[in-house]
Amino acid sequence: MASILAVDDSITMRQMTRIALQGGGHDVVTAENGLSALDIARSTAFDLVITDLQMPDMDGITLIGELRKLPAMRDRPMLVLTTETGDDRKQAGREAGASGWIIKPIGARQLRDLVERVLGDEAGAGE
Numbered sequence: 001m002a003s004i005l006a007v008d009d010s011i012t013m014r015q016m017t018r019i020a021l022q023g024g025g026h027d028v029v030t031a032e033n034g035l036s037a038l039d040i041a042r043s044t045a046f047d048l049v050i051t052d053l054q055m056p057d058m059d060g061i062t063l064i065g066e067l068r069k070l071p072a073m074r075d076r077p078m079l080v081l082t083t084e085t086g087d088d089r090k091q092a093g094r095e096a097g098a099s100g101w102i103i104k105p106i107g108a109r110q111l112r113d114l115v116e117r118v119l120g121d122e123a124g125a126g127e
Contacts, residue, residue, distance in 0.1 A: 002047035002119050003027045007037040007063065008081070009055040013104075017050060017081070020108035021115060034058025038066050045072035048119060050102075053082035053089065061089075061096045068097040077118050081106070 004026050006017040014030040021028045029044070031037035035057045041049075049067060051060040058066075060080050067073040077099040082089075090101050102114065 008052040034063035065096040
């Protein structure tokens with residue numbers, strides 16, 4: 001079971017992500033924007049972060065950059081879950097430290113499978 005931080009300003013997306021990942025046996029904490037997520041991550045280390053891109057107060061790219069400054073989050077996978085597909089935004093995400101880019105909409109099973117692959121890759125990298 002992994003500890004996952006899911007960040008999205010849409011309550012519907014937060015609920016969908018939480019339900020989908022809890023269905024896979026994961027512990028999921030949600031936040032409605034980057035500032036809230038950063039506050040949570042300062043006191044709790046997560047195995048994975050999934051963040052929306054466009055949010056009030058702090059966007060996903062800025063959040064990823066700030067999370068990468070935290071020692072406990074420096075090497076954790078961070079995925080962007082968004083409707084945006086532009087190469088410039090993806091490049092900005094990579095430069096901030098994003099591990100991957102997921103295009104909405106995504107089904108619960110697809111999301112669980114993707115998370116399992118990402119977490120499996122991370123576990124294998126440490127062996």
